[in-house]
Every structure is written in C-alpha cells, then in structure tokens.
Amino acid sequence: MLRSTLLTIDYIAIIYFIIINITYIFLNFIAFFSIRKNQLKEEVLDIEKRFSSEFYKPLSIIVPAYNEQETITENLNSILKLEYPEFEIIVVNDGSTDNTMEKLIEDFNLTIFNKNYSEDIETKNIKNIYKSTSHPELFIIDKENGGKGDALNAGVNLSDYPLVCNIDADSIIDSKALLSIVVPFVNDWRVVAAGGTVRIANSSEIQNGKVKEVKLSNKYLVRMQVIEYLRAFLFGRVGWAGINSLLIISGAFGVFKKKHLIKAGGYNTNTVGEDMELVLRLNRKMNKNKRKYKIVFLPEPVCWTQVPEKLSSLKSQRKRWHQGLGESLLYNFEMFFNPHYGTSGLIAFPFYFFIELLGPIIEIFGYSAIILTILLEFDGNNVVLLFLISSILLGVLLSLTSLLFEEMTFRKYKKTEDVIILSFYAILENFGYKQLNSIWRFIGLYKLITRNKEWGYQERSSFNVEE
Amino acid sequence: MTIYLKMLIYILSFLSLSLFLALIIFHLRLKYYENKEQLYKEKYSSIIESYIDYEINLEKTISYFENENNYKILKNIFKPYLNKYENEKHDRLKILIKKIGLKNYLYEKLNSNNKKKTLKAASFLGKLQDRNALNKLEKLLKSNDRLKIITSAWAISEIGDLSYLKPVIKTLLNKSEMTYEAITELLVNFGENICDNLIDYLNKDLKEEDYLVNEFETDEYKILSVFIDIFGFYRYEKSLKVLEKLLIENTNEEVTIHIFKALVKIGQPVNVNLKQFLQSESWVIRSQSAKYIGVIGAEEHTQTLSYLLYDENWWVGYYAAQSLWKMDKTKLMKNIIKHDKPGAEMCSYILAKNNYIFNLEGS
Numbered sequence: 154m155l156r157s158t159l160l161t162i163d164y165i166a167i168i169y170f171i172i173i174n175i176t177y178i179f180l181n182f183i184a185f186f187s188i189r190k191n192q193l194k195e196e197v198l199d200i201e202k203r204f205s206s207e208f209y210k211p212l213s214i215i216v217p218a219y220n221e222q223e224t225i226t227e228n229l230n231s232i233l234k235l236e237y238p239e240f241e242i243i244v245v246n247d248g249s250t251d252n253t254m255e256k257l258i259e260d261f262n263l264t265i266f267n268k269n270y271s272e273d274i275e276t277k278n279i280k281n282i283y284k285s286t287s288h289p290e291l292f293i294i295d296k297e298n299g300g301k302g303d304a305l306n307a308g309v310n311l312s313d314y315p316l317v318c319n320i321d322a323d324s325i326i327d328s329k330a331l332l333s334i335v336v337p338f339v340n341d342w343r344v345v346a347a348g349g350t351v352r353i354a355n356s357s358e359i360q361n362g363k364v365k366e367v368k369l370s371n372k373y374l375v376r377m378q379v380i381e382y383l384r385a386f387l388f389g390r391v392g393w394a395g396i397n398s399l400l401i402i403s404g405a406f407g408v409f410k411k412k413h414l415i416k417a418g419g420y421n422t423n424t425v426g427e428d429m430e431l432v433l434r435l436n437r438k439m440n441k442n443k444r445k446y447k448i449v450f451l452p453e454p455v456c457w458t459q460v461p462e463k464l465s466s467l468k469s470q471r472k473r474w475h476q477g478l479g480e481s482l483l484y485n486f487e488m489f490f491n492p493h494y495g496t497s498g499l500i501a502f503p504f505y506f507f508i509e510l511l512g513p514i515i516e517i518f519g520y521s522a523i524i525l526t527i528l529l530e531f532d533g534n535n536v537v538l539l540f541l542i543s544s545i546l547l548g549v550l551l552s553l554t555s556l557l558f559e560e561m562t563f564r565k566y567k568k569t570e571d572v573i574i575l576s577f578y579a580i581l582e583n584f585g586y587k588q589l590n591s592i593w594r595f596i597g598l599y600k601l602i603t604r605n606k607e608w609g610y611q612e613r614s615s616f617n618v619e620e
Numbered sequence: 621m622t623i624y625l626k627m628l629i630y631i632l633s634f635l636s637l638s639l640f641l642a643l644i645i646f647h648l649r650l651k652y653y654e655n656k657e658q659l660y661k662e663k664y665s666s667i668i669e670s671y672i673d674y675e676i677n678l679e680k681t682i683s684y685f686e687n688e689n690n691y692k693i694l695k696n697i698f699k700p701y702l703n704k705y706e707n708e709k710h711d712r713l714k715i716l717i718k719k720i721g722l723k724n725y726l727y728e729k730l731n732s733n734n735k736k737k738t739l740k741a742a743s744f745l746g747k748l749q750d751r752n753a754l755n756k757l758e759k760l761l762k763s764n765d766r767l768k769i770i771t772s773a774w775a776i777s778e779i780g781d782l783s784y785l786k787p788v789i790k791t792l793l794n795k796s797e798m799t800y801e802a803i804t805e806l807l808v809n810f811g812e813n814i815c816d817n818l819i820d821y822l823n824k825d826l827k828e829e830d831y832l833v834n835e836f837e838t839d840e841y842k843i844l845s846v847f848i849d850i851f852g853f854y855r856y857e858k859s860l861k862v863l864e865k866l867l868i869e870n871t872n873e874e875v876t877i878h879i880f881k882a883l884v885k886i887g888q889p890v891n892v893n894l895k896q897f898l899q900s901e902s903w904v905i906r907s908q909s910a911k912y913i914g915v916i917g918a919e920e921h922t923q924t925l926s927y928l929l930y931d932e933n934w935w936v937g938y939y940a941a942q943s944l945w946k947m948d949k950t951k952l953m954k955n956i957i958k959h960d961k962p963g964a965e966m967c968s969y970i971l972a973k974n975n976y977i978f979n980l981e982g983s
Contacts, residue, residue, distance in 0.1 A: 546632035
C-alpha cells in the first residue's frame with residue numbers, strides 16, 4: 154500500500170517536473186528571440202536620441218510608502234533625478250506608524266496644498282495633501298492605512314497625467330528607465346500597460362540616487378535571489394510577454410494608461426497581490442470591451458530593489474507573494490481555460506494555477522515521496538532517482554540560460570568572478586533553497602485557503618550610498 | 621527506461637557544462653570587444669572632433685584611418701557625432717565616412733539578406749542622410765514586417781526627401797499601429813517644408829471629394845489628425861485658414877480635438893465662433909477649447925468659462941480656471957471663492973497652484 158502510494162506520488166511529481174521544465178524551455182526560446190528583437194529595436198530606433206521629445210506622454214509617478222523612514226529620502230531624491238520631459242511624483246503615506254511623514258515634511262519642505270482629488274476610485278480617508286516648495290513636481294498624500302492597493306488608488310485619484318507609473322518606495326529606478334518604458338505607449342496605441350525588470354541592489358554602490366556600480370552581494374541568500382530574479386524576469390516574463398500572455402507586472406515598477414486603470418476599477422484592496430490582480434483584471438476588462446490591447450514587458454528599463462537578507466524576512470515575503478498569487482487567480486478565475494482570452498486563458502492562466510500556485514503541494518509531497526522511495530529501496534527507486542537528477546540538471550540548465558541571456562543583453566555583472574559565482578549558485582540553489590521556497594509557498598497556499606491575511610515585515614536597510 | 625534516463629542525464633550534464641563554458645567564453649569575448657571599442661574611441665574621438673572643428677583637414681584625417689577596416693566599431697564611434705551635429709559639420713562627417721570606406725560597408729550590409737544587419741545599416745544611412753539608400757529603404761517600407769517599416773520610415777524621414785512623404789504617411793497609418801504622436805514625431809524629421817506639402821493635400825481635398833481618403837487609403841480623420849499635429853508641432857501659422865475651415869466643416873470629434881491642441885501651440889486666434897465648442901458634448905473638446913481661450917485671451921468668453929468651472933468633468937473646470945487665471949481674471953475668481961459659488965474649489969486650486977496668496981477680506 155505504502156509502496157504504491159509513494160510510487161503514485163513519485164510519478165505525479167515526475168510528470169509535474171516534466172511539464173514545468175518543458176514550459177520553461179519553451180519560454181526560454183521565446184525569450185531568446187524577444188530579447189534579440191528588443192535589442193535590435195532599441196538600436197535601430199535610437200530611443201536615447203529621442204528623450205527630449207515633446208511627444209512623450211506626461212507621467213504621474215506614484216510611490217506608496219508605509220514605514221519607510223529609513224529609505225524614503227534617498228529614494229525620492231533618486232526619483233526626482235529621473236530623466237523625463239514632464240512628470241509629477243505623488244508619494245502616498247499609507248498611515249505609517251514610524252516617522253515617514255515627519256521625515257518627508259522636513260526633508261522636502263512640504264506645505265498643505267489644495268489639489269483637487271478626483272475620487273474616481275474609492276479609498277480610505279485622506280488626511281491631507283501636501284506640495285513640496287523645494288520640488289514643485291512633488292506631492293504627498295497623507296492618508297489612513299488601507300494597504301498598498303489603496304495607497305496606489307489614492308495616488309491615481311490625485312494624478313493629473315495620462316500615464317501612471319507605480320514605483321516602490323524602497324526601489325531605485327535607472328535614470329533613463331522611464332524614457333524606455335514609455336516608448337511602447339507612443340509606438341503602439343494598443344499598449345495599455347508595461348512592466349520593467351526588477352534587479353537586486355543589495356551591496357551595489359549607490360551615488361546621488363543612481364546605481365553607480367553593480368556589485369554581487371557576498372550573502373548566500375541574496376545570491377540565490379539574484380539567480381531567481383534573472384530567471385523570473387529574463388525568461389519568465391519576457392517569454393510570456395513574447396506570446397502576448399503576460400499576467401503580471403511587478404508592483405515595484407510598472408506603467409499603466411490611467412483611463413484603463415480607472416475603468417478597470419483601480420487596484421484591488423482585498424488582496425496582497427494587487428499588482429498581478431490588476432493585470433489579470435485589465436485583461437478581462439479589455440477583452441470584454443473587445444478593445445485591441447497589449448500588455449508588454451521590457452527587459453531593459455531597470456528598477457533596483459533591496460531583497461531580504463534574512464531567512465525570516467524572505468519567508469514572510471514568499472508566503473505573502475504566494476497568497477497574493479492565489480488571490481489574484483481566484484478573483485479572475487473566469488480566465489481559466491477560457492478561449493476568449495487566447496493564450497493568456499488557455500496556457501498562461503492554467504500554468505500559473507496548476508504549476509505556480511498548486512506546485513508547492515506536488516513539490517513537497519513529491520520530494521518527500523522520492524526520498525522515501527529511495528531510502529526504503531522500493532522497486533523502481535532507481536528510475537525515481539534518475540528522474541530527480543534529470544529534473545535538477547534541467548533546473549541548472551535553465552538558470553545557466555538566464556545567466557547567458559544576462560550576458561548577451563545587459564551585462565550588469567562585469568566581473569568574470571561574479572559570473573562564475575552565479576553559475577555555481579545556479580547549481581547550489583537546487584539543494585535546499587528551492588525546497589525551502591516550496592515549503593514557504595506551501596504555507597502561503599495554506600494561508601490563502603484559511604484566509605489568513607498577515608502582512609509580514611521586511612527589515613529595511615538603506616542603500617549603500619555615497620553622496 | 622533506466623538506460624534512457626541515464627542517457628538523458630549524460631546529455632543534460634554535457635549541456636550544462638557546455639552552457640557554463642559558453643557563458644564564460646561569451647563573457648570574456650564581450651569584455652575583449654568592449655576593451656577594444658574603448659581603445660578605438662580613445663584613438664579616434666579626438667581625431668574626429670579635430671576634423672569637425674576644422675583643426676585638421678580631410679586628407680590628414682583620412683590618413684589616420686588608413687588600413688582601418690573594423691567598420692563595426694567605427695560605426696558605433698561615428699553614430700553619436702551624427703546624432704549631435706547638423707548642417708555643415710554633419711556634411712563634413714558624411715564626407716569623411718564615405719572616404720574611409722564606412723559607407724560602402726553599410727551598403728553591403730543594407731543589401732544583405734540578414735534582417736538585423738540590413739536594419740542597422742538602414743538606420744545609420746538615415747542618419748547619414750544618404751539619398752542613394754532611398755530605393756532600398758522604400759522596398760523595406762513596403763514589407764509587412766513592423767520593425768522594417770518603422771526603421772525604414774525613420775531613415776527616409778531623416779534623409780528628408782519629400783517625394784517619399786506620401787508612401788511613408790500611407791504606410792504608417794495603415795500598417796504600423798503607431799500612435800499619432802509617434803507618427804508625427806517621425807514625420808517632423810522631414811523638416812518644416814513638410815507643412816507646405818500637407819497644405820497642398822488639404823487644399824486638393826477641399827476641391828475634390830474624398831481626395832485624402834483615396835490617396836492615403838485610410839479614414840480621413842486619421843490623416844487629418846496627423847497633419848494637424850504636424851502644424852501644431854511647427855506652430856505653423858499658415859495653416860490657420862485651413863484649420864478654421866476644418867473647424868467649421870469637419871464634424872469628427874477626434875479631428876476637432878487635434879485642431880484645438882494645435883491651436884493652443886500656434887497661439888493665434890481663429891475667426892470661428894468658439895462658444896459652440898465650449899458647449900460641446902465631448903468633455904475633451906470643452907477642455908481643449910477652454911484652454912485655447914486662455915492662450916489667445918478671448919475675454920468675450922469669460923462668462924462661459926465661469927460656467928465651465930463647475931463642469932461635470934474635472935479637466936474642463938481645470939482648464940477653464942487656468943484660462944481665467946491667464947486672462948488675469950483673479951478678481952472674478954476671488955469673488956467666486958468669497959461667495960462660495962459653484963467653481964470656488966477649482967478657483968482656489970488654480971490660485972494656489974500659481975502661488976497666488978490672498979485673503980478673502982482684502983486683496
């Protein structure tokens with residue numbers, strides 16, 4: 154009985170690993186061609202030359218902030234230095250319990266301002282709206298706590314411009330990233346949303362609000378996340394976008410056409426995955442209205458972020474992400490295997506549901522069953538072991554591919570030793586780190602089922618700043 | 621089964637190792653190439669700059685490039701200079717690029733069967749404003765590949781030969797999915813002379829029914845919108861007569877919006893009754909016409925603007941208040957605020973936005 158149960162689980166896990174790896178290989182191919190096409194486009198259309206053009210659409214940058222007293226000033230200074238012809242910055246203090254608001258008032262000379270607040274999207278109570286006397290393009294909303302989605306909605310309500318860009322308060326945007334991310338909105342009227350790449354800034358050198366030198370952190374956990382981010386952004390998102398099935402734009406850096414964002418109802422305040430939920434809902438609304446649309450991902454515009462350096466913070470983040478993923482998918486379940494949504498409904502959504510969301514169940518039971526089968530020396534244990542090894546090798550191969558993509562395109566890690574170290578971590582992550590992730594995601598799934606909403610806390614440290 | 625799996629493991633191990641080696645080789649190769657490009661930059665940048673500034677003559681400059689055939693790197697070195705300089709200095713660069721053989725290299729690539737090489741060469745020849753490339757660029761323009769269309773259209777517009785204006789506009793409107801802003805941005809590369817050609821097209825259209833539609837094979841409102849945006853970009857006052865006519869005769873909302881956006885840029889009055897637009901059903905037309913009133917200072921519309929202050933659309937109220945402010949109607953605005961009349965909130969907002977400090981009792 155035990156033997157047959159274990160073997161059944163083994164084979165389910167094996168099928169799961171085969172599906173996941175085949176999909177990733179497929180995404181890899183798509184991503185390879187998309188990246189090359191994108192690079193060619195950047196070169197022949199000479200985007201840099203055009204950045205002073207009056208044809209750029211003005212942009213409202215919304216920065217939700219909750220207890221960001223450590224990083225808010227340096228990050229806002231970085232945003233204020235972005236190269237873009239016309240933009241406003243709206244920081245939304247979402248009822249911080251630390252000194253975020255006091256720091257903003259002091260560092261940016263804020264005065265109360267009577268800017269009209271449109272209430273297109275319902276939000277928690279607004280306490281005050283401020284304007285900076287030292288930076289006329291900077292506005293601050295001080296509101297009651299309502300979560301990130303609610304803060305973003307408040308920012309949208311106050312924004313004046315046709316494009317809105319959400320940026321996390323703990324992130325740094327490359328100076329020309331906004332120019333690059335807005336280009337698709339000008340070059341193609343069908344584009345309603347665009348996302349950029351998020352990269353890891355831990356240990357990198359920051360000067361005057363810009364990443365001066367990209368350095369690879371010497372911390373084990375950060376290096377693992379570097380590999381993960383490269384994989385997620387350079388072939389995951391590029392690949393899905395390549396088949397017009399992008400279901401997520403990172404909350405850390407994305408641009409939306411304001412009118413469509415409002416028509417879709419703004420950010421969902423009942424989920425911890427408001428970024429993905431919005432993109433899914435946009436897909437649904439645009440499809441229902443039978444409007445031609447495109448949601449694009451650009452690997453070049455880069456946003457730098459600090460990732461957790463402690464296991465406890467990472468655990469909390471991953472649980473939250475997984476819960477958010479589940480909530481987003483459930484809110485938009487109408488898309489599941491729905492041919493009206495094309496490849497998004499028929500391929501991307503089911504993949505996210507079965508593989509990304511339910512994956513941890515199979516991974517945990519699968520890993521356990523495989524280990525037990527091998528330890529108890531049941532018949533077929535050889536086959537199971539060989540499958541496990543193949544699956545790990547495929548994972549290594551995929552991670553190495555994303556490193557190669559990085560080399561072919563952006564080459565942020567200039568040192569040869571960094572490339573060798575990262576290659577080593579592409580192997581190492583398969584032994585412990587991936588399994589830990591499965592456990593955290595499993596807990597996230599459990600919390601989703603039990604509807605346990607707990608925000609968790611990520612310890613913020615300031616960037617490695619040189620003035 | 622076991623044998624197959626073992627084979628799979630060998631293959632995957634081999635692939636992983638190969639990929640790792642490829643990664644390192646690729647990394648080192650790029651590093652080498654970057655260093656080489658840097659050396660080239662150090663070697664040639666000062667020579668090119670001295671040549672542009674007439675410090676050394678053409679013959680001497682060419683002698684520095686003798687036996688140099690790494691055109692791939694030279695292309696990258698010349699590109700920023702072509703983007704930076706215009707007129708005489710640009711012409712000097714063109715001569716140098718031809719003499720050192722880079723232009724022949726570009727033609728070789730332009731005519732190759734490799735899309736990437738062709739498009740890179742097309743883009744560069746556009747910057748060189750080389751008319752000999754036009755035939756090939758026109759062929760690229762006729763393709764169904766979106767990137768080929770946009771790249772060739774950019775290059776043709778940079779070369780600036782107006783005889784290609786019609787095929788470029790026609791292709792962009794029908795095949796590119798570009799926004800009006802992007803099409804206008806591309807077309808203004810042709811230079812301000814483009815406006816006279818557009819006026820000709822519009823005059824012919826006024827004489828002959830559906831002339832524009834037949835010529836450009838797309839909806840009239842799309843063609844007009846692009847034309848009007850270009851007039852706006854160049855602040856082309858000679859277009860005022862046509863814009864006036866269009867305001868009276870054209871009924872398409874989108875075209876009317878483009879007209880007002882252009883008029884705001886041109887900043888000159890038109891001989892048309894604007895009240896009908898301030899009362900339009902479209903909030904965009906109401907807001908844009910309200911903005912225009914402020915630009916030209918048409919005080920006869922002050923009362924209508926004060927009604928628009930409390931329009932159901934926020935932007936209409938915003939531009940009405942901005943226009944009142946521009947026309948120096950602060951007294952009226954303060955009065956609205958003082959008596960808490962409809963529109964008081966918008967008036968307060970605009971006064972504060974313009975840093976106008978006052979108290980309700982005095983001034």
